[in-house]
Amino acid sequence: MQTLKYGLRWTVLILPVAIIIGSVVALFLWLLSWAIHFRFSHTWLLFLLPLAGIAIHFIYQSVGKSSEKGNNLIMDEINKPGGGIPPQMAPIILLTTVITHLFGGSAGREGTAVQIGGSIAGMFGKWFKLNEADMHLVLTAGVAAGFGAVFGTPLTGAIFALEVLSIGRIKYDAILPALIAAIVGDVTVSAWGVHHTAYHIDVLAKTSYMLSAYLPFNWVLLAKVVLASVAFGLASWLFSLMVNEIKATFIALFTHKWLIPLTGGLLIIGLTYIIGKPDYLSLGVDAQYPGAVTIPSSFHAGGADTWSWLWKTLYTTLTLGSGFKGGEVTPLFYIGATLGNTLSGLLDAPVSLFAALGFIAVFAGATNTPLACTFMGIELFGGEHALLFAVACFTAYLFSGHTGIYSSQRIAIPKLFDANLQDETTLADLNKQRGYLHQKLAKYKFRFKK
Structure with missing residues (x-):
């Protein structure tokens, strides 16, 4: 009762x-x-x-x-x-x-x-x-x-x-x-009639690797997933590091805070004209023109450039670090999917599968939520590859280290048991302990005379 x-x-x-x-x-x-x-x-x-x-x-x-x-x-x-x-x-x-x-x-x-x-x-x-x-x-x-x-x-x-x-x-x-x-x-x-983008993993071909008849999974593919997931975790680490460092560096450099979004906006405009295409602006789901690099295009061979994931990392960390608003997760999907697309070529692996794994794993590493992201893979892509989703998310979670996009996140149990961390330390506390570039630049503030 x-x-x-x-x-x-x-x-x-x-x-x-x-x-x-x-x-x-x-x-x-x-x-x-x-x-x-x-x-x-x-x-x-x-x-x-x-x-x-x-x-x-x-x-x-x-x-x-x-x-x-x-x-x-x-x-x-x-x-x-x-x-x-x-x-x-x-x-x-x-x-x-x-x-x-x-x-x-x-x-x-x-x-x-x-x-x-x-x-x-x-x-x-x-x-x-x-x-x-x-x-x-x-x-x-x-x-x-x-x-x-x-x-x-x-x-x-x-x-x-x-x-x-x-x-x-x-x-x-x-x-x-x-x-x-x-x-x-x-x-x-x-x-309300609002619908979400649908994603699809292509059917994988049967393999004839040694012991494949006795194992419930493709062990060669699993090894490739682990290797790629290490890269996904490092991409999460890089994103979290950059967004926090860019924000802190701008704050350290500018006395007049309105100069921060002004500078960030100008840098994004400059990058767009240096690259010569607008693919890394905004959300990255819908294509501005035929052939644009988007999250859906990353699920197909040739649907992403080799360094698309890095360009999107730079664009998004500059945007958020300079005070613009939104979120980090969809850009993380983009970074993961395009990185998965690139790694699939290097590892001779299925493109759509590795795009999907990157989609959820980079997000898992940056938010430190591997369990939620494993379920996201199942909800978005189906349960056939649930084991690979879990391997990718938990591996990326481990290799992203004690970083993350949410500075108020508390470290209840360290990822490494020998980590010298006090109970309930926040990621913000941890960032203060690290000697980053913005601390060295604090004395070089750009000022205007009154």
Whole structure:
């Protein structure tokens, strides 16, 4: 009876929260698609990217307040409640993400969906006058609803919300609210007629390697997957390192902070003209022109350039590090899929399979959520290659080290048992201990005379 009462209570609490989150995410996805395709037909908008960055900066300075901490603020509130989540976080992040993509910034959408979910869930928690323990659960459910809704992966959304808070620990106390919220959020997006991109792994040919008749898997292919997954983990490490270092370097160099998005926007424009094509701008899902490198194109031979993954890494870390808004996950999908495409040629492996493995594994390494990403592979690509999904995600997780895109993520259990880390150290604390370039550049600030 007590279990039934608990389940009924949280179902009643979560249903309205998840429906509203799913509806706002559906609106966001529609606006995002409009902004991206509008820029496709008005390519001159890229030249206004620096001004768009300055506008985003002043929006957060004037009304954003603590909202600028984004996903990290939500994680802090779940781990250790403080000042709460401002209700303006949802509309501000929605607006500024659309602005970023409208003018060509290379960003994602997961961060926006998670902040929408956390902000709306926090608002409902205050209306319901929830205590601290229940607020923790409803915020976790909000994260699950936002993530599950934006990608069409409800099971992944639920597990991600439980796994992302701490490295090496999953908090099962919110498992029911998170699952309900993720499912309802995803169904709500579908009900609004918003659909997600479908991906497909080609059927693999049967092999005749030695012992293949006695093993439930292709051991040669498995060895190639492990080797590629090491590269996926290192790509995660590089991305996390660069986005944090670029942001810190800009802060160290510029006294007037509005110069940061101005500089970032100009660098992105310059890179685009040096490369000679706009493939690495914006989300990277839809093609601006026939033959463009996109996530879907990476699932086919010749669908990515050798260094597409590195260019996208540079574009996205510059965009996010200079203050533009959005998320990191879809660019991580792009980086992983294009790197998988490149590695498939080097390792003589199936292109679509390795693109799919990179898609989920680079994300797993950068967010330190290997279990959620394994389930994402199953939800997006089917369960036939579940073993390879797990191998790729857990290998990348290990080789990404103690880095990640969420600085408020806590290290509950170190990846290496001999790691000299205190309990509950955050990635932000760890970054402060490292002697990076921005610390050496702090004395060379660019100043203007008053």
